[in-house]
Amino acid sequence: MNETTVTSGIARLATADADFAERLDHLLAWEGVSDAEVQARVAEILAAVKARGDAAVVEATNRFDRLAASGMQELILTAPRLRQAYDGLPEAQREALAQAAERIRLYHERQKPESWHYTEADGTVLGQQVAPLDRAGIYVPGGKAAYPSSVLMNAIPAHVAGVREIIMVVPTPDGILNELVLAAAHLAGVDRVFTIGGAQAVGALAYGTESVPRVDKIVGPGNIYVATAKRAVFGQVGIDMIAGPSEILVVSDGGTDPEWLAMDLFSQAEHDEDAQAILVSWDTEHLAAVEAAIERLLPTLEREAIVRESLARRGALIACRDRAEAVSLINRIAPEHLELSVANPEGWLPEVRHAGAIFMGRHTAEALGDYCAGPNHVLPTSGTARFSSPLGVYDFQKRSSIIHCSAEGASQLGRVASVLARGESLTAHARSAEYRIRD
Amino acid sequence: MNETTVTSGIARLATADADFAERLDHLLAWEGVSDAEVQARVAEILAAVKARGDAAVVEATNRFDRLAASGMQELILTAPRLRQAYDGLPEAQREALAQAAERIRLYHERQKPESWHYTEADGTVLGQQVAPLDRAGIYVPGGKAAYPSSVLMNAIPAHVAGVREIIMVVPTPDGILNELVLAAAHLAGVDRVFTIGGAQAVGALAYGTESVPRVDKIVGPGNIYVATAKRAVFGQVGIDMIAGPSEILVVSDGGTDPEWLAMDLFSQAEHDEDAQAILVSWDTEHLAAVEAAIERLLPTLEREAIVRESLARRGALIACRDRAEAVSLINRIAPEHLELSVANPEGWLPEVRHAGAIFMGRHTAEALGDYCAGPNHVLPTSGTARFSSPLGVYDFQKRSSIIHCSAEGASQLGRVASVLARGESLTAHARSAEYRIRD
Numbered sequence: 038m039n040e041t042t043v044t045s046g047i048a049r050l051a052t053a054d055a056d057f058a059e060r061l062d063h064l065l066a067w068e069g070v071s072d073a074e075v076q077a078r079v080a081e082i083l084a085a086v087k088a089r090g091d092a093a094v095v096e097a098t099n100r101f102d103r104l105a106a107s108g109m110q111e112l113i114l115t116a117p118r119l120r121q122a123y124d125g126l127p128e129a130q131r132e133a134l135a136q137a138a139e140r141i142r143l144y145h146e147r148q149k150p151e152s153w154h155y156t157e158a159d160g161t162v163l164g165q166q167v168a169p170l171d172r173a174g175i176y177v178p179g180g181k182a183a184y185p186s187s188v189l190m191n192a193i194p195a196h197v198a199g200v201r202e203i204i205m206v207v208p209t210p211d212g213i214l215n216e217l218v219l220a221a222a223h224l225a226g227v228d229r230v231f232t233i234g235g236a237q238a239v240g241a242l243a244y245g246t247e248s249v250p251r252v253d254k255i256v257g258p259g260n261i262y263v264a265t266a267k268r269a270v271f272g273q274v275g276i277d278m279i280a281g282p283s284e285i286l287v288v289s290d291g292g293t294d295p296e297w298l299a300m301d302l303f304s305q306a307e308h309d310e311d312a313q314a315i316l317v318s319w320d321t322e323h324l325a326a327v328e329a330a331i332e333r334l335l336p337t338l339e340r341e342a343i344v345r346e347s348l349a350r351r352g353a354l355i356a357c358r359d360r361a362e363a364v365s366l367i368n369r370i371a372p373e374h375l376e377l378s379v380a381n382p383e384g385w386l387p388e389v390r391h392a393g394a395i396f397m398g399r400h401t402a403e404a405l406g407d408y409c410a411g412p413n414h415v416l417p418t419s420g421t422a423r424f425s426s427p428l429g430v431y432d433f434q435k436r437s438s439i440i441h442c443s444a445e446g447a448s449q450l451g452r453v454a455s456v457l458a459r460g461e462s463l464t465a466h467a468r469s470a471e472y473r474i475r476d
Numbered sequence: 477m478n479e480t481t482v483t484s485g486i487a488r489l490a491t492a493d494a495d496f497a498e499r500l501d502h503l504l505a506w507e508g509v510s511d512a513e514v515q516a517r518v519a520e521i522l523a524a525v526k527a528r529g530d531a532a533v534v535e536a537t538n539r540f541d542r543l544a545a546s547g548m549q550e551l552i553l554t555a556p557r558l559r560q561a562y563d564g565l566p567e568a569q570r571e572a573l574a575q576a577a578e579r580i581r582l583y584h585e586r587q588k589p590e591s592w593h594y595t596e597a598d599g600t601v602l603g604q605q606v607a608p609l610d611r612a613g614i615y616v617p618g619g620k621a622a623y624p625s626s627v628l629m630n631a632i633p634a635h636v637a638g639v640r641e642i643i644m645v646v647p648t649p650d651g652i653l654n655e656l657v658l659a660a661a662h663l664a665g666v667d668r669v670f671t672i673g674g675a676q677a678v679g680a681l682a683y684g685t686e687s688v689p690r691v692d693k694i695v696g697p698g699n700i701y702v703a704t705a706k707r708a709v710f711g712q713v714g715i716d717m718i719a720g721p722s723e724i725l726v727v728s729d730g731g732t733d734p735e736w737l738a739m740d741l742f743s744q745a746e747h748d749e750d751a752q753a754i755l756v757s758w759d760t761e762h763l764a765a766v767e768a769a770i771e772r773l774l775p776t777l778e779r780e781a782i783v784r785e786s787l788a789r790r791g792a793l794i795a796c797r798d799r800a801e802a803v804s805l806i807n808r809i810a811p812e813h814l815e816l817s818v819a820n821p822e823g824w825l826p827e828v829r830h831a832g833a834i835f836m837g838r839h840t841a842e843a844l845g846d847y848c849a850g851p852n853h854v855l856p857t858s859g860t861a862r863f864s865s866p867l868g869v870y871d872f873q874k875r876s877s878i879i880h881c882s883a884e885g886a887s888q889l890g891r892v893a894s895v896l897a898r899g900e901s902l903t904a905h906a907r908s909a910e911y912r913i914r915d
Contacts, residue, residue, distance in 0.1 A: 133895035144602055147592065155586065162836075163583055163850050168829055170863055184900050217899055253863040271707070272718050275863035279711050297911045303904035339903045382880065390607055394877035397601075400886035400912050401879055404905040408893040411602050412877035424609055424692040424714035426875040436865040438833035438851035440840055441821065447839035454847040456572035460656055461623050464778045465742035466843040472736045473839050 045331050046349035049324075051356040052366075064353055065370060067281050067311075067419045079236045079265045086240030091247045097237035102179070102210045109248035114219065114230040122219035130217065137409035138189050138224040144411030145197040148430040154439055161446030164439035169199035172250060173433055174242035174274075175227065176257030176267075177218060179208035179234055185221035186407060190414045191257050191428065192225035198433035203227045204252055206242065208234020234259075239266035243274045256415075256428060277428055281419035282311035282351075285403055286372035286392075288363050289327070290379040291320030293399045299330035301376060304404050306347035307340040313351040315370070317363050324354050364388045371422040374403045391422045447473040484770050485788030488763075490795040491805075503754075503792055504809060506720050506858045518675045518704045525679030530686045536676035541618070541649045548687035553658065553669040561658035569656065576848035577628050577663040583850030584636040587869040593878055600885030603878035608638035611689060612872055613681035613713075614666065615696035616657060618647035618673055624660035625846060629853045630696050630867065631664035637872035642666045643691055645681065647673020673698070678705035682713045695854075695867065716867060720858035721750035721790075724842055725811035725831075727802050728766070729818040730759030732838045738769035740815060743843045745786035746779040752790040754809070756802050763793050803827045810861040813842045830861045886912040 050060055085093035091109045098104055098112060106112055123131065154164025173195040177188055188205070195203050205222050207215075209232045222230055231249055233241065239259075245251030254275035255267060267276045285305040289298055302314040318324050331348070338344055357363050364385070367375060371391035379385065382397035389395060393416030396403050407414045415428035442450060451470040458466035489499055524532035530548040537543055537551060545551055562570065593603025612634040616627055627644070634642050644661050646654075648671045661669055670688055672680065678698075684690030693714035694706060706715045724744040728737055741753040757763050770787070777783055796802050803824070806814060810830035818824065821836035828834060832855030835842050846853045854867035881889060890909040897905035 129895050130899055133892045133899075136892050137896060147594065148604070150589070153586065161849075165587070165851075166825065166828075166834070171829065186896060186900065268707070268710070271710070272858075272860065275860075294911070297908070300904060300908040300911060304902070304908040307902060307904040339901070344904065386605065386878070389605075389876070390610065391874075392876045394879065395605070397878065397880035400883050401881040402886070402890070402893075402908045402912055404897060404909045405881060405886060405889045405893050405912070406877070406879050407905060408896045408909075409889050410600075410879045410881065412604075412879055416877075417874075419711075421711070421714075422874065422876070424874055427877050429875070431870070435830075435856075435861065435863055436868070437828070437831045437861070438845070438855075438866050439825070439836065440833065440845050440849045440851055441836035442840040442844060442849065444839050447841070447844060450844045450848050451841070453572045453575050454841075454844050456568050457576060457625060457847045458843060460569055460572075461625065462778070463743070463746060465739060465746040465783065466846060469736070469739040469743040469841045470843045470847075472733070472739060473841055473844070 045328070045335055045345065047328070047331065047352040047354055049354050049356075052358060052362050053356075061369070064351065065420065075261055075265050079262055079269060082236040083240040083266060083269060086237055086246065087244045091249075094233055094237045094241050094246060094249070097235065098208070098233050101235055102208050104209070104212055109231075109246070112232045113248065114232065116223070116228065119219050119223035119227065119230065122216045123223040125216060126220050131220070133409075134185065134217070134221060134224060137186070138193065140409050140411040141189055141193045141413075142197060145194050145413070145430050148194070149197065150431065150434070157446065159445040159449065160443030162439065162441040166437045166439055167434050168437065169201070169434050170253040171200070172202045172204065172252045173200045174252035174255040175203060175205040176238065176255060176259050176263060177205060177207040178259055180210050183207065183215045183218050185215070185217040186414065187258065188218055188221035188227070189225050192222065192227050194413065194428060194430045195433040196226035198430045200433050202250070204242065204250060205230045206233050206238040208232065208238070234263070236262045236266035239263060239270060243270035254433065256432065277415070277432060278417055278421060278425050282313060283308045284313035284372055284418060285315070285374040285376060286367065286370050287316045287376040287378055288367065289316060289318045289320070289323060291318060291323035292380060293378040295323070295326040295330040296334065297399070297402075298327050298378060299334050301402055302331070302348070302352065303334070303338060303344050304402070305374070306344040306352060307338070310343055310346040310350065312347045314348065315353045315355060317355045317357055317366055319357050319359050319363065321356050324356055328354060367392065371420040373416045373418045373422065374406070376401070376403055393417045393422045393427055442473075444475065448475040484767070484774055484784065486767070486770065486791040486793055488793050488795075491797060491801050492795075500808070503790065504859065514700055514704050518701055518708060521675040522679040522705060522708060525676055525685065526683045530688075533672055533676045533680050533685060533688070536674065537647070537672050540674055541647050543648070543651055548685070551671045552687065553671065555662070555667065558658050558662035558666065558669065561655045562662040564655060565659050570659070573624065573628075573656070573660060573663060576625070577632065579848050579850040580628055580632045580852075581636060584633050584852070584869050587633070588636065589870065589873070596885065598884040598888065599882030601878065601880040605876045605878055606873050607876065608640070608873050609692040610639070611641045611643065611691045612639045613691035613694040614642060614644040615677065615694060615698050615702060616644055616646040617698055618649050622646065622654045622657050624654070624656040625853065626697065627657055627660035627666070628664050631661065631666050633852065633867060633869045634872040635665035637869045639872050641689070643681065643689060644669045645672050645677040647671065647677070673702070675701045675705035678702060678709060682709035693872065695871065697854075716854070716871060717856055717860060717864050721752060722747045723752035723811055723857060724754070724813040724815060725806065725809050726755045726815040726817055727806065728755060728757045728759070728762060730757060730762035731819060732817040734762065734765040734769040735773065736838070736841075737766050737817060738773050740841055741770070741787070741791065742773070742777060742783050743841070744813070745783040745791060746777070749782055749785040749789065751786045753787065754792045754794060756794045756796055756805055758796050758798050758802065760795050763795055767793060806831065810859045812855045812857045812861065813845070815840070815842055832856045832861045832866055883914065887914040
């Protein structure tokens, strides 16, 4: 290192510090709320799309993406165009994309639940029927965050679920198409692509227009306008979680190469300036070694500026006292990505209550999960792993309860329902049940 | 019937009518959106609860529920109080409630998913770990809509899921406690009850206060203030669907007693003036017979005024041409409750794509499902069965992906990830993966 090297600025915390809890809260705080101005602009766009359909979508698209489309037909890509993008890729990329798609498909096949039912002694049948959505909408960001891997991760679960039609929207600012994204759409079973984005694309998918079919659920990441629009149409259609910045928590027992860990942290931090990379260890010499590796490797990164900014703003090296404290931190943080870079990571699993995805052992870099291990890379952020799950096949299916009472069963249940309905003063309920009681 | 009897005013539609699609759209339309004034009031209450905790909750509770509590400690009911409510019930009610709770528990036990994993040829392990939420909040409306059955239906799935602590909130306007509701809370495994409601209760559960613990998910129905508050805190905590008015679609082949069907429609309509009850049949004589039964039975109902209002505003008798049209109507409407009052209802199941719960055969009155058949009565309304499911054990659990690469697996996957990461210009991702490649 020469003398002009600036330090990474990554925060150093210790659980033993008096102000640790407060500093941790501050570090983790993230307010993804949209302000009143954004909400008003989004409401205006949604109302326009609802009222004027295609015309409003085209106007907004021309304006925000700097296009000059004369109608929606210029903003549609069909299956042959997607296939052409796939066929046109360099072989190494085509191969890698196909391998990733196949592994993702295989993993998600395991998530498919079965319909079930059971028959009671009196012949009454109870059960649950699982069915796919008719139509799903996949939002794919344009510009710098247009990731083919995200197309695979959002569309393949829908395809495995048996969704009848998968519609993708992707904005093309200044008309620039990403061939890798289109190729991924082909592999993932996307039926049609509209090159639209923003709140106008969310509105088109939620309400339907002359050209864009109304979908049943909208998934996929987007900027604050997209997130605000998704929140607004929630209920009209289903949506996935509203994502915050991406984050990783790495727990190391001191036995992993410090350079590997530094690069694992970088791989998170390079996403954007709000991304969060945290390392926890009870081995303080090891923490110092990782910090030295961070300093050493930072200048070698293509996205050095973003990584520096992200580490300085939201990164941390946390010294804890022991393994038990590390477990507490995991469950406090409920990280999107948890890397257990420890010996015997299986031993930790029963104690990990909240984490989107758990990367176990020294060899399982989080980046492997981002692309091709198989499990989904769309994961709950900002502590929402407390109550939500990776995107999965279950997000593209719904369940219906099945109740088929035998005459005897209806008679028995009718007596119970009658008492309870009368207790709630719902006497038509009671009488409806009582008609089925046999003397 | 004497001459002063007014007719029910229920709409008569036929699929053969030229304007049928339009009339049906109009009938089904439901805008549950809250206006700007409600949103502003809710935002104010939520901000106050976030900033001032218990004090703000007590103030709002005193104001809206006309109480004079001096602190939160007066608004807490503990387990012994719930047990006392249960012990104090008349025996018939206690028995009926216990039977209902047991059947609901048994059904929901079947919904429990298993964690799973599989090992690939090179030793890499992939899987999914299922864990319950730490803490769930159950919102129970007070006043006229305080239903003990709703307490069972919301809390038992949480209990079966293994949720560590179940917090219930129920407003007590003018200090009136509903003993049946408390007894149901005892049976369902609720740990603590706060007698608070409205947006202030939602805020307390979402942010936590000195007395009310922060929960991970809030479920349960409420008025427009509760629904607006739930939408606002979504992301901070998980929420269930935002419910619209309750509805039923009954399909009859003409073989069910018209009085039974009339009462089944009434049992839906008696909920409130916005509830929707629709009967579909291709047997026009049968439709006329049901209409006559409606006229005949209406004056015998305790909640006649509500039923009349609901039937006149949102009810319908629809004549279709045949079974195929009935199936199309089911999937168009995606009803919360579907009653298949037909011979061989099993034959219909494969074609029913969207319905919250399906009540099969002439004996399975919807009211049986409301109370004690076993499946949940919290169901997707207003066509949201297109993309959402009955409340279930799965709403109180979340999944974590498990990825444990062997050294060989990490090496293989590292090559694929490297190509894809470089295709996305995420070179720290690529290098993190490449460290794990073995020569």
